[in-house]
Amino acid sequence: MKIKNIWAWIILIIGLVYFFLPLLATFEFSLRMIKDRYTFEAYRVAFTDAKFYLNFGYSFLWAILTIIISLLLVVPTAYWVHWRMRKMRPWVEFVTLMPFVVPAVVLVFGMSRLYGGGLKLFGTPVLVLTGTPILLLAGYVILSLPYMFRAVDTGLRAIDVRTLTEAALSLGAGWGTILTKVIFPNLRIAILSGVFLTFAIVMGEFTFASLLYWPAFGPYMEEIGAMRAYTPQALSVVSFLLTWGSIGLMQWIGRGSVQEVAAVH
Amino acid sequence: MAFLEINNVSKKFGATEAVSDFNLQIQKGELVSFLGPSGCGKTTTLRMVAGFEIPSTGRIVMDGKDITDMPANQRDVGMVFQSYALFPNMTVAGNISFGLKIMKKSAEEINQRVNEMLDLINMPDYANRYPYQLSGGQQQRVALARALALRPDVLLLDEPLSALDAKIRVSLRAEIRAIQRKLGITAIYVTHDQEEALSLSDRVVVMNAGKMEQVGTPFQIYNFPETNFVANFVGTLNTAPAEVIDPARGLVSMDGVQFISADDLNGRQKGDKVRMSVRPERFSFADDQKKDNLLDCTIENITFLGSVVRIQVKIGNTVFNMDTFNNPFLELPKIGDKGQVTCSKEAVLVIGH
Numbered sequence: 001m002k003i004k005n006i007w008a009w010i011i012l013i014i015g016l017v018y019f020f021l022p023l024l025a026t027f028e029f030s031l032r033m034i035k036d037r038y039t040f041e042a043y044r045v046a047f048t049d050a051k052f053y054l055n056f057g058y059s060f061l062w063a064i065l066t067i068i069i070s071l072l073l074v075v076p077t078a079y080w081v082h083w084r085m086r087k088m089r090p091w092v093e094f095v096t097l098m099p100f101v102v103p104a105v106v107l108v109f110g111m112s113r114l115y116g117g118g119l120k121l122f123g124t125p126v127l128v129l130t131g132t133p134i135l136l137l138a139g140y141v142i143l144s145l146p147y148m149f150r151a152v153d154t155g156l157r158a159i160d161v162r163t164l165t166e167a168a169l170s171l172g173a174g175w176g177t178i179l180t181k182v183i184f185p186n187l188r189i190a191i192l193s194g195v196f197l198t199f200a201i202v203m204g205e206f207t208f209a210s211l212l213y214w215p216a217f218g219p220y221m222e223e224i225g226a227m228r229a230y231t232p233q234a235l236s237v238v239s240f241l242l243t244w245g246s247i248g249l250m251q252w253i254g255r256g257s258v259q260e261v262a263a264v265h
Numbered sequence: 266m267a268f269l270e271i272n273n274v275s276k277k278f279g280a281t282e283a284v285s286d287f288n289l290q291i292q293k294g295e296l297v298s299f300l301g302p303s304g305c306g307k308t309t310t311l312r313m314v315a316g317f318e319i320p321s322t323g324r325i326v327m328d329g330k331d332i333t334d335m336p337a338n339q340r341d342v343g344m345v346f347q348s349y350a351l352f353p354n355m356t357v358a359g360n361i362s363f364g365l366k367i368m369k370k371s372a373e374e375i376n377q378r379v380n381e382m383l384d385l386i387n388m389p390d391y392a393n394r395y396p397y398q399l400s401g402g403q404q405q406r407v408a409l410a411r412a413l414a415l416r417p418d419v420l421l422l423d424e425p426l427s428a429l430d431a432k433i434r435v436s437l438r439a440e441i442r443a444i445q446r447k448l449g450i451t452a453i454y455v456t457h458d459q460e461e462a463l464s465l466s467d468r469v470v471v472m473n474a475g476k477m478e479q480v481g482t483p484f485q486i487y488n489f490p491e492t493n494f495v496a497n498f499v500g501t502l503n504t505a506p507a508e509v510i511d512p513a514r515g516l517v518s519m520d521g522v523q524f525i526s527a528d529d530l531n532g533r534q535k536g537d538k539v540r541m542s543v544r545p546e547r548f549s550f551a552d553d554q555k556k557d558n559l560l561d562c563t564i565e566n567i568t569f570l571g572s573v574v575r576i577q578v579k580i581g582n583t584v585f586n587m588d589t590f591n592n593p594f595l596e597l598p599k600i601g602d603k604g605q606v607t608c609s610k611e612a613v614l615v616i617g618h
Binding site: 168171173182 | 352
């Protein structure tokens with residue numbers, strides 16, 4: 001028993017060292033901007049750069065728009081699949097896995113060619129979307145699909161969608177009421193999981209923003225990394241904190257729900 | 266004219282016919298049970314009345330209005346589900362008031378109706394509880410209150426007690442019946458539990474393989490089953506193959522043992538193969554009372570069931586169940602004892618082969 005415990009501790013410590021050592025090293029390095037002293041100078045420099053706020057702001061905007069579009073697309077689709085088309089579920093799941101199969105760079109070039117004049121009607125290019133953020137947002141929605149769909153799908157599996165919908169229908173509710181008053185509130189945690197995962201993905205995304213020439217936090221970090229030594233490390237640490245903050249917020253909002261779900265099912 | 270008419274309704278799912286040529290007229294204030302095994306089409310029929318399924322053929326008319334193609338959320342129908350289907354994110358009061366808010370009732374009216382419903386289900390102090398804080402029986406009572414809050418024309422109950430334990434089932438079914446009678450609401454109750462159907466219905470529809478087998482009062486269904494399926498499905502029944510000996514006298518023979526039946530056998534010919542049936546409680550020991558059929562038997566087994574003692578008696582080569590009330594002051598026979606049992610000719614049902 002004791003030997004087992006020792007091994008468990010050893011494995012835990014190896015895991016923690018594996019995950020945290022590079023992060024601690026990055027943090028430690030980010031504090032060394034001024035020679036022979038630990039300071040937050042790199043963070044001060046990062047936060048006083050106007051381009052930081054501009055790029056961060058754009059990424060934030062892309063993230064919010066992606067989340068809204070993803071929710072509007074994924075929640076009704078997943079709901080309908082659970083309610084009426086259960087046989088279609090594996091197919092929808094397969095489609096949502098596309099970003100794992102098709103690399104982002106292939107996706108972005110394909111979209112650029114198709115929507116940059118490649119789609120023609122009687123010889124005239126139609127649906128030319130390059131130059132608008134539509135392609136960027138579409139790309140982000142595709143990238144977030146596996147996470148958003150899985151989160152919502154898991155939430156829908158935990159509730160009896162069909163019976164709840166029928167109960168609401170028998171009480172006179174229309175589809176809008178059913179979605180907003182019955183389905184969405186009971187998917188709160190699942191939706192939040194999808195929202196924060198999407199947020200984290202979009203905030204750190206590089207390929208789409210860089211190749212479609214839109215300002216974003218990912219390309220900014222890459223640009224700073226090529227020019228400076230300490231500031232990118234500070235931004236990396238900020239990035240981690242942002243992600244952890246999102247996850248923490250998600251768990252804080254979802255507290256108590258596990259008990260409710262366990263009691264109901 | 267009936268309040269709810271289900272006329273020639275059938276429902277197909279692909280090549281499978283779940284419900285076939287279903288016809289039923291339900292009067293206002295009547296409680297009708299659909300009774301049958303799993304897959305017999307009872308829930309599908311209920312769902313067609315609710316509007317969750319559209320009939321492949323036939324019409325459904327409620328209060329003179331054809332509702333066959335009307336969307337579910339426009340029908341004046343309340344529904345109680347087996348899994349309660351309370352909205353987990355809403356309190357008891359929130360659940361009960363859900364439909365009233367959709368109907369845009371005033372806050373005052375909603376409050377009044379919610380309190381009225383909570384009193385009706387004897388849960389006046391539970392308004393602010395969430396479903397996960399309630400027992401199964403309490404959740405189902407709230408589901409009933411939620412369905413009744415809108416004062417629907419018809420109440421549909423889809424196996425509402427199946428998920429509850431035996432004691433709560435019995436008390437809640439009495440409560441459901443009392444509430445239904447008090448409000449005078451027309452109700453359809455789907456169940457596979459014969460005791461439930463017989464104890465709370467005005468009429469029972471026994472269904473099998475998508476078809477109606479028999480419609481009648483619980484008394485008729487139990488005592489005068491019209492088909493072999495009904496006879497076997499409702500209650501415990503002894504049944505054995507027999508041959509018609511004398512149609513005019515109602516005489517049939519089972520393995521050489523003759524039974525007299527009160528059934529009209531005139532439609533049958535001598536030598537016709539039939540099935541004869543006797544309910545276990547219709548047998549009694551010969552010294553109790555002289556009856557039409559006096560039969561030699563051997564005691565095969567005795568099972569104590571509490572209020573009833575089930576005795577297996579061998580008559581000819583066939584073993585029959587015989588139920589007798591438990592009387593602690595009477596001595597029971599022993600296994601292997603030989604004796605005689607009797608039953609009246611009315612107890613012998615001849616159903617068909």
